[in-house]
Amino acid sequence: MRVLLFGTCLVDTFFPEAGEATVRLLRRFGAEPVFPKGQTCCGQPAFNAGYEAQARAAAEHFLREFDGDDPIVTPSGSCAAMVKHHYPRLFRDDPKLLAKAKRAGERIHELTQFLVHVAKAHEAGLRGKGTVTYHASCHLTRSLGVREEPLTLLSSLKGAAFLPMPDAARCCGFGGTFMAKLPEISCALADEKAASIEATGADTVTGCDSGCLMNIADAMRRRGTKIRVVHIAQLLAEGL
Amino acid sequence: MSDAEMERIFLENAATAAAGTHSVSDTGDLLAALGRVVAIDSPVFCPGMTELEKAAAALFPVRAADYAAAAVTVEEVFGAVAETGTIVCSSEGGRAVQAGLLPAHHVAIVRRERIFGTLDDLFAAIAFAPPTNVTLVTGPSRTADIELTLAIGVHGPEKLDIILV
Amino acid sequence: MSPEQTSLAFRANSVCALEDSALRAAMKQATDTFGTKRADAFAPVADLEALRDRASAIRDDVLANLPMYVDRFVASATRAGAVVHRAEDAATAREIVRTILADRGARRIVKGKSMVSEEVDLNSHLEAAGMEVVETDLGEYIIQMEGETPSHIIVPAIHKNRRQVGRLFADRLGVPYSDDPQALTKIARKALREKFLSADAGISGANFAATDTGSLVLVTNEGNGRMVTTVPPLHVAILSVEKMLPSLADLPAFLRLLPRSATGQTITSYVSVITGPRKPGDATGAKELHIVLLDNGRTEILAGESRDILKCIRCGACMNVCPVYRTVGGHAYGWTYPGPMGIILTTLLTGMKKSHPLVDASTLCGACVDVCPVRVPLVDLILGLRKRKVREGFADPRERRGMEAFGKAAAKPALFALGQRLAGAFWPLVRALGGKDVAGRMPSPAKTPLRRRLP
Numbered sequence: 001m002r003v004l005l006f007g008t009c010l011v012d013t014f015f016p017e018a019g020e021a022t023v024r025l026l027r028r029f030g031a032e033p034v035f036p037k038g039q040t041c042c043g044q045p046a047f048n049a050g051y052e053a054q055a056r057a058a059a060e061h062f063l064r065e066f067d068g069d070d071p072i073v074t075p076s077g078s079c080a081a082m083v084k085h086h087y088p089r090l091f092r093d094d095p096k097l098l099a100k101a102k103r104a105g106e107r108i109h110e111l112t113q114f115l116v117h118v119a120k121a122h123e124a125g126l127r128g129k130g131t132v133t134y135h136a137s138c139h140l141t142r143s144l145g146v147r148e149e150p151l152t153l154l155s156s157l158k159g160a161a162f163l164p165m166p167d168a169a170r171c172c173g174f175g176g177t178f179m180a181k182l183p184e185i186s187c188a189l190a191d192e193k194a195a196s197i198e199a200t201g202a203d204t205v206t207g208c209d210s211g212c213l214m215n216i217a218d219a220m221r222r223r224g225t226k227i228r229v230v231h232i233a234q235l236l237a238e239g240l
Numbered sequence: 241m242s243d244a245e246m247e248r249i250f251l252e253n254a255a256t257a258a259a260g261t262h263s264v265s266d267t268g269d270l271l272a273a274l275g276r277v278v279a280i281d282s283p284v285f286c287p288g289m290t291e292l293e294k295a296a297a298a299l300f301p302v303r304a305a306d307y308a309a310a311a312v313t314v315e316e317v318f319g320a321v322a323e324t325g326t327i328v329c330s331s332e333g334g335r336a337v338q339a340g341l342l343p344a345h346h347v348a349i350v351r352r353e354r355i356f357g358t359l360d361d362l363f364a365a366i367a368f369a370p371p372t373n374v375t376l377v378t379g380p381s382r383t384a385d386i387e388l389t390l391a392i393g394v395h396g397p398e399k400l401d402i403i404l405v
Numbered sequence: 406m407s408p409e410q411t412s413l414a415f416r417a418n419s420v421c422a423l424e425d426s427a428l429r430a431a432m433k434q435a436t437d438t439f440g441t442k443r444a445d446a447f448a449p450v451a452d453l454e455a456l457r458d459r460a461s462a463i464r465d466d467v468l469a470n471l472p473m474y475v476d477r478f479v480a481s482a483t484r485a486g487a488v489v490h491r492a493e494d495a496a497t498a499r500e501i502v503r504t505i506l507a508d509r510g511a512r513r514i515v516k517g518k519s520m521v522s523e524e525v526d527l528n529s530h531l532e533a534a535g536m537e538v539v540e541t542d543l544g545e546y547i548i549q550m551e552g553e554t555p556s557h558i559i560v561p562a563i564h565k566n567r568r569q570v571g572r573l574f575a576d577r578l579g580v581p582y583s584d585d586p587q588a589l590t591k592i593a594r595k596a597l598r599e600k601f602l603s604a605d606a607g608i609s610g611a612n613f614a615a616t617d618t619g620s621l622v623l624v625t626n627e628g629n630g631r632m633v634t635t636v637p638p639l640h641v642a643i644l645s646v647e648k649m650l651p652s653l654a655d656l657p658a659f660l661r662l663l664p665r666s667a668t669g670q671t672i673t674s675y676v677s678v679i680t681g682p683r684k685p686g687d688a689t690g691a692k693e694l695h696i697v698l699l700d701n702g703r704t705e706i707l708a709g710e711s712r713d714i715l716k717c718i719r720c721g722a723c724m725n726v727c728p729v730y731r732t733v734g735g736h737a738y739g740w741t742y743p744g745p746m747g748i749i750l751t752t753l754l755t756g757m758k759k760s761h762p763l764v765d766a767s768t769l770c771g772a773c774v775d776v777c778p779v780r781v782p783l784v785d786l787i788l789g790l791r792k793r794k795v796r797e798g799f800a801d802p803r804e805r806r807g808m809e810a811f812g813k814a815a816a817k818p819a820l821f822a823l824g825q826r827l828a829g830a831f832w833p834l835v836r837a838l839g840g841k842d843v844a845g846r847m848p849s850p851a852k853t854p855l856r857r858r859l860p
Contacts, residue, residue: 019855050791054812138770175768183842331689359657385544391590396628
């Protein structure tokens with residue numbers, strides 16, 4: 001099955017290893033990932049900051065690059081939610097683009113959704129190691145409604161112990177441009193999240209959104225905590 | 241919901257809301273229950289407007305003429321709501337609803353047949369022409385304004401007893 | 406209490422709050438407790454989503470027909486014997502209340518909790534006219550004594566711990582120090598009981614107004630609301646126009662949602678339904694009831710794209726779960742209403758010019774949307790206000806230039822890739838040039854981005 005891989009601007013620029021891991025996972029489960037070379041960003045930074053024209057420009061470009069009928073897979077709950085829920089609003093007064101946006105919303109899968117519902121990766125006996133806890137990022141959980149899939153995958157890992165985190169779905173303080181506009185609050189929230197992670201006693205924390213993981217990793221650095229912060233794609237790909 | 245079921249739910253919910261609950265079968269039992277619940281020598285305000293109130297009033301040697309000066313108000317109330325363990329006080333018939341508010345102890349007599357199953361049932365009964373004041377009372381006066389720690393008896397009664405007759 | 410607006414200083418306010426360890430501990434403890442209690446209270450409610458849908462639909466209907474419902478309420482309340490006053494703005498509302506009180510020679514006023522009265526800054530106006538205004542809700546009593554404003558719409562003194570309240574009472578009331586909430590409550594009961602019995606007038610708010618019967622509904626716990634509305638001879642109620650419910654029979658749905666959302670109670674200790682003043686044959690009620698209906702910009706909000714905020718029933722659940730509110734408390738927002746609903750209401754009621762930093766005070770995490778009992782789309786409303794902020798020219802110019810560049814690059818892959826390379830090459834410079842808050846918290850861009858690693 002051909003799938004279009006939307007890497008996201010953050011993974012593309014800062015965390016390419018998470019993108020490569022996504023490719024390995026997709027191939028392992030029989031998909032043929034294709035990376036449309038002209039892809040850029042879903043437009044969320046502009047959209048969330050109130051720049052609708054710029055968000056529309058990004059979204060129109062996305063719809064061109066990802067045109068067709070193939071499923072779209074992305075290692076980000078936030079970007080998937082942007083396409084699924086906000087694209088139709090951006091194009092509410094343009095019937096042609098609205099139809100495309102709705103179609104893209106049906107085609108897009110956040111990685112763990114695809115791995116559980118399409119690839120059945122949780123039945124594949126993937127290996128893991130050590131102790132793992134999980135941060136449930138906001139847009140993944142609340143906007144996209146993906147709550148169980150990451151847990152299903154993590155608890156299927158042979159050789160790893162999953163440790164639930166208290167208030168796992170509480171915001172880490174990233175919030176896209178929030179991190180830049182109110183850095184003091186952002187850091188305070190990341191600290192609170194880091195404390196919850198430390199309280200689990202896990203040696204690794206994972207999640208499905210690299211923005212949040214980046215913010216959490218920064219808090220860990222500041223606190224001098226030696227817990228590994230890693231995208232779920234990489235964690236799962238290590239067990240192939 | 242059967243009457244017995246409604247009564248059970250009402251008493252359970254009222255107790256959860258920290259009201260004292262008592263269930264009696266006739267006037268004689270009511271007086272006995274009042275004797276246990278009310279300190280006999282405290283100044284009691286009892287309106288003496290209904291049959292049950294008249295019977296109750298005779299029990300207390302010290303009667304306060306005004307609820308503002310009373311330590312206890314003993315009164316028959318309009319009804320109750322099982323869903324929430326609530327008693328319903330109404331100004332209908334010239335009753336002073338605030339009589340159950342000022343004294344530190346409020347003893348409410350409720351007739352069994354006056355229990356409404358749900359809030360909807362109650363409001364269906366009163367919404368057409370409500371009297372000047374209808375007050376739903378659930379448990380004693382409370383606050384959590386200091387550190388969200390429950391404290392009982394802020395401006396209203398510290399103690400609420402409900403006697404089902 | 407002079408609620409001078411400091412919303413423009415949100416970031417500076419929040420930095421102060423972050424450094425206040427007592428505040429942060431109090432906020433954490435209180436909001437954690439609220440979270441647990443709310444969840445426990447809703448656990449046995451089987452058809453919660455249907456209940457939320459119903460309440461939301463009722464509120465939608467109210468907004469869709471608000472002028473009609475307000476007229477109907479005015480007619481019903483008048484028929485019940487109340488005198489209804491319409492106030493276009495805050496100044497008019499203050500003056501109406503002052504005139505009612507002054508005309509009757511009222512000097513000693515007891516007041517129940519009312520956020521609308523905070524919104525119009527009623528107390529200072531009455532005090533300037535020589536009246537004594539005593540807040541009787543325990544939380545309000547505490548902050549009035551301290552000269553503060555509420556930091557939460559349900560629990561006004563949520564930011565204070567028991568030791569701070571104990572010291573305040575010892576200082577101001579001359580009572581022995583105690584930090585036991587039950588003992589402190591007793592002290593307030595005694596001090597305020599005298600005020601109730603000698604008051605010339607009571608001022609209250611209202612949670613709902615039933616348009617078919619003209620009734621006011623007050624949802625309270627302490628009993629002060631009942632005192633204020635039944636003990637003094639004159640009762641003045643002040644409420645905003647959107648508090649309408651079509652019928653008193655609609656109330657049960659809201660009584661099931663509001664206390665559970667607000668304090669985690671199945672129902673509050675008291676729910677008062679007040680229909681007109683004392684009538685012949687009555688032994689309950691103020692002899693005169695005046696109802697002040699405040700618009701203060703609501704009609705304009707109703708006509709705009711943010712109208713859904715007027716569905717809000719003021720339960721405070723959105724603030725209790727908001728990561729930003731939980732961390733900095735209510736005063737940082739700089740005006741009457743804090744938290745997610747406060748971001749929206751404050752911006753709409755006081756204008757973008759005075760409050761634009763607030764629209765950025767959200768991570769858009771959506772926790773508020775999950776708990777709102779009447780399904781106010783809080784995140785969408787905040788996003789809408791951010792668009793307005795940009796449109797009206799209140800965005801930071803550097804941000805605007807950055808976003809314009811982003812818009813161009815996002816549509817041109819070659820430009821995007823070039824930006825990626827430049828960022829990688831000049832990252833140390835970006836960090837050095839004051840990007841420490843952002844770039845300093847991000848790793849350096851990868852030497853080879855994903856696009857050049859894949860075939």
